[in-house]
Amino acid sequence: MSATLQSAPPQAAPPTVGGSWLDTLFRLALTLAIVVAYFGFREPVSSWLLAQWVALSGVPTQLATMNVWVVASVIATLVGLWFHVLKREKRFHAPILATSILLIGDAGFSILETHYSPLLAQLTGGYVVRYTPTFVAILTTVTAEMLIGRFYFGKWPHLASAYVSGISAGILIKSQDLWPFVLCGLISITSKYVFRIGDRHIWNPTNLGVTLMLFLAPQHVASLSVEAGNEIWAVLVIWFMGGLILSQLKLFHISLAFIATFIPLALFRAWWTGNSWLTEIAPITSPMFQLYIFFMITDPKTITKARWSQILVAVLVAVMETVYRLGFRDVHSLYHALFTVGPIANLIAIGHLWFTTREKKPAVVPALA
Secondary structure, three states: OHHHHHHOOOOOOOOOHHHHHHHHHHHHHHHHHHHHHHHHHHHHHHHHHHHHHHHHHOOOOOHHHHHHHHHHHHHHHHHHHOHHHHHHOHHHHHHHHHHHHHHHHHHHHOOOOOEEOHHHHHHOOOOOOEEOHHHHHHHHHHHHHHHHHHHHHOOOOOOHHHHHHHHHHHHHEEOOOOHHHHHHHHHHHHHHHHOEEOOEEOOOHHHHHHHHHHHHOOOOOEEOOOOOOOOHHHHHHHHHHHHHHHHHOOOHHHHHHHHHHHHHHHHHHHHHHOOOHHHHHHHHHOHHHHHHHHHHOOOHHHOOOOHHHHHHHHHHHHHHHHHHHHHOOOOOHHHHHHHHHHHHHHHHHHHHHHHHHHHHOOOOOOOOO
């Protein structure tokens, strides 16, 4: 027994709390340095890469292509840096995908708006004079989620969903004013706590927020269009990441069902309207469409439980989108299709679950006197 104990390999000591804190602080500092370097040097780095590529290959390309490769490299580096955290915490996967759509979409399609701020120019001595309201939308949704969630549940909520809602609202809303971004974020987060039954939301929060803003203030608010870009690498990178993450979450079949229905219907719309079939199919390459299929129609809190019903709802949303587009010449048909079909499907599913649970309850037998 003693010989066995002596020959056994020594057990590794558990990591100390101090060591884990130091490791986290180091990764945070390195992350901050990478992000600052990206925003500070992305333009000269992309221009240098473009010049080197043309010199070596002789093949002309667009600066947007190099922008996409630079930001994709930064994202891959940060994912590798935090891989041990991301592997065990899947709730961070959706924020990573949303951030990737934001950064890659801006690199390839320039989707981010910027507003001039005299106050910001004064505070920075004229060094920074513009800001993007998307960051204001993110700050709004995260703050609202913290305060309302704490009041509603009595504990601090996880902020991944609010972060995704803020990015989506910031990308999809287009306005020269700041208040539509703030109001859209507030509507989106508040709806999660007002329009709900149990732990389920009736509407997708961002879809509801954007739809109401387009309806209530059309003179002040527009939306990111479904026009396609010509930067194919941006689309491929986003689709690869989106497919990988949704496959791990077992939700990719919803996106595939929608696309499998959207493409034939796009061909039908081309025949009906006389437009080119490429024109009707092209929206699948737009950042708005990617946000739609990777977040709005796959939101875990607003989809039905059964796999077959999830596929059916995705098909019905695609069909309703064509009905709105052809029957009403609706330029916001994607939003309105989910706004209509989603709540009906949720209410049917909730009602079916309620009746099923009620039928399974055993009958109460009165006790004998």
